[in-house]
Amino acid sequence: MSGPAADHLADVLVVGGGPAATWAALKAAEAGASVVLADKGYCGTSGATAAGGTGVWYVPPEPAAREAAMASREGLGGYLADRRWMARVLDETYERINELAVEGRYPFPAGPDGQQLRGGLQGPEYMRRMRARIRRAGVRVLDHSPVTELLTTADGAVAGAAGYRRQAREHYRVRAGAVVLATGGCAFLSGALGTNTNTGDGALFAAEAGAELSGMEFSNAYGIAPEGTSVTKTAFYSFATFYREDGAELEGAASQGGRSAIARELLTGARVYARLDRAGPDARAAMRRAQPNFFLTFDRLGIDPFTDRFSVTLLAEGTVRGTGGIRLTGEDCATGVPGLYAAGDAATREEICGGFTGGGSHNAAWAISSGSWAGRGAARHARALGSGGAASRPVRGAGGAGLRPGGSxxxxxxxxxxxxxxxxxxxxxxxxxxxxxxxxxxxxxxxxxxxxxxxxxxxxxxxxxxxxxxxxxxxxxxxxxxxxxxxxxxxxxxxxxxxxxxQDPALHHRILTGGLDRVWTQPAEVAA
Missing domain, CATH: 1.20.58.100 (Fumarate reductase/succinate dehydrogenase flavoprotein-like, C-terminal domain)
Incomplete structure (x- = not known):
């Protein structure tokens, strides 16, 4: 890093600006920590959630309902999930969503019985309120301030991060007692809506500090989008019939594994068309209420997606929609590296999804829950360092590739x-x-x-x-x-x-991976 750096000091540094990051910042501040949040974009508008709407894995604490919720994804995920973590996420999400309704005054819609429907969130309004909440809690927000590397101490503990403030055109450092990585997953700049900030930065930072990853094979998520657009709301296509260019129905495309049929057809150079003609009047109205941004492009083009055919494509969503990420070693979302915590899509979601995409619902609940746990855990770690602990430690940059070239x-x-x-x-x-x-x-x-x-x-x-x-x-x-x-x-x-x-019963285990110049893998048992 060249040039002078502006220095900041905090008990906890949160890297990211989406739901996991804002919940982490909020809970760390409520625990008494001084908090800095550094977002690559503008906190409240950057990231996949802020760009659209999302369901939430919100289930009332009724035994039968909770049992059905946990059982629903186990088979799809190859039985790699952990019931204990599932239950924790359901509990935490239920409490935090209720908190959002009361303290955050989120305007959940009312159902026919007058009770609020708390199973979904409109991303722009949700994140606007989360930004306001962390600002009221005293969190210092550094917008347009991408982190470029972690700072570590001589004994390998994470002690802050360095980055670059785009608008101020200055390098900066945050010295901190603990760091929460909530940078999202990696969609490889595929063009999927809201993922332009999701380039896998947090995983790189974690690996450079010595953390491991898990579930990285569960990363081949592709979302269906109207051709030439960025909105990937694949769940709506469960109501679709798919067609070849000649008008014949594309066999297998409407099934659960239908994206394979779509991919094979697109690989021939042909177009694939869809029409949401299996949605009844009630479903159509509900879809427009739940995801209004999905219909914006259609409305502007004069297309009725329920009656008109339109061409579709597949956009890679990688670990944004997959389940792989930084491995967690504790219930407080610690990573095994002292002072480093991970939350949201930056962390593995195998604990609640196993090997099958978390989709919006599970990933949204994971962001809320893991963010809250990581924020509290980071605050506890920073508090244990004692007064002035973050400021007094000598630090060095941990970054390598792209920052400190080994040659010319x-x-x-x-x-x-x-x-x-x-x-x-x-x-x-x-x-x-x-x-x-x-x-x-x-x-x-x-x-x-x-x-x-x-x-x-x-x-x-x-x-x-x-x-x-x-x-x-x-x-x-x-x-x-x-x-x-x-x-x-x-x-x-x-x-x-x-x-x-x-499926091979002998491979009923998770796969850990890591390394930079030499990548390694090893199996890890799934909790009983």
């Missing part, structure tokens, strides 16, 4: 070339969605070579440094994904292998 920075082709290469290996359907061991191995070899090159030469200054680190994070993310996918020689959850189409 003059030889670098630049961040754009690095992004193009990784996108070429993870966005195509026949490489990432329709996976085969031979193809995974070829892609991983190409990504390993790309990593070695960018590790040796990629570098940037100012805003260019941010882009370089994003390119490094995406490349690292892709390598962890494919290494884990190769290690899972079966089809379980959303990790499907064309060369291993069946």
């Amino acid at each position: 920075a003059a030889a670098s082709p630049g961040h754009r070339a690095a992004v193009d290469l990784v996108q070429g290996e993870v966005l195509p359907y026949d490489k990432n969605y329709l996976r085969h061991g031979d193809g995974l191995a070829r892609s991983l070899r190409a990504l390993d070579t790309a990593w070695a090159a960018l590790r040796d030469s990629l570098h940037g200054e100012g805003a260019g440094l941010v882009k370089a680190r994003e390119a490094a994070a995406m490349t690292a993310h892709a390598r962890w994904m494919y290494a884990a996918a190769l290690a899972r020689r079966e089809s379980r959850g959303m990790a499907r292998r064309l060369d291993h189409p069946d």
Whole structure:
């Protein structure tokens, strides 16, 4: 990092600006910690949640309802979820959503009986209120301030972070007693709505500090979107009939695994069309109330998606919609690295989803719950350091690739070339969605070579440094994904292998991964 840096001091630094980050900041502040939140964008408007609406895994504390909620995803997720964590998330989400209704005054709609319907949130209003809540709680918000690396002490504890403030055009550092990574997942700049800030930065920072990842093979999520648009609300397409260009119905596309049929048809160069003609009048009205942004493009183009056919595509959503992320080692969302916590899509969601996408509902509940736990845990850790502990510790930057090249920075082709290469290996359907061991191995070899090159030469200054680190994070993310996918020689959850189409009982375990210059994998038992 070159140039002078503006210094800030806090008990807890939260990196991110979505729901997990704001809940973490709020609960850390309520626990008595001084809190700085650094967002790559503008907190309250950046990220996937702020761009649309989301369901929430909100289930009243009734035994039968809770049992049904927990059982509903276990089989789909390959029985890799943990009932104890499921129950904790249901409890915490129920309390926090009720808190949002009362203290946050969120305007939940009323049902026919007059009771509020608390199972869904409109992203813009939700995040507007969360920003207001953290500001009232005394959190200092650094907008347009992407973090570029963690700061660590001589004994390996995380003690803050460094970054670049885009609008002020200055480098900055935050010295902190603990750090919460709530940076979201990685969608590889695919164009899916709200994911332009989701480049896997938090996972890279965590790995550089010594943390592990888990479930990275469950990362091949693709969302259905009208062609030429960015809105991926795949749940609505359960009401769709899909058609080939010649008007014939596309067989298998309307089933639970229908995206495979769509992907294969698109790979031929043909178009695929959809019409939401299986939705009745009540469903149509409910869909417009729940996700008004889904219909904006249709309304502007004069298309009625319930009666008119429209062309569709698939956009990669990676670990934003998948379940892989930073491995958690404690109920407070600790990562195993002293002073470092993870929440939301940056952390693995295997605990509640196993190997099947969390979708909006589960991921939203996870963001609320894990954010709250991480914020409280980080505040406790910072408090244990004692007065002045964060300020007195000597620190150093932990960042590597894209920040401190091992060779000549003059030889670098630049961040754009690095992004193009990784996108070429993870966005195509026949490489990432329709996976085969031979193809995974070829892609991983190409990504390993790309990593070695960018590790040796990629570098940037100012805003260019941010882009370089994003390119490094995406490349690292892709390598962890494919290494884990190769290690899972079966089809379980959303990790499907064309060369291993069946589930193997001997592989009923999670797969941990990590490493930077050399990526490794190892199995880990699932809690009974």
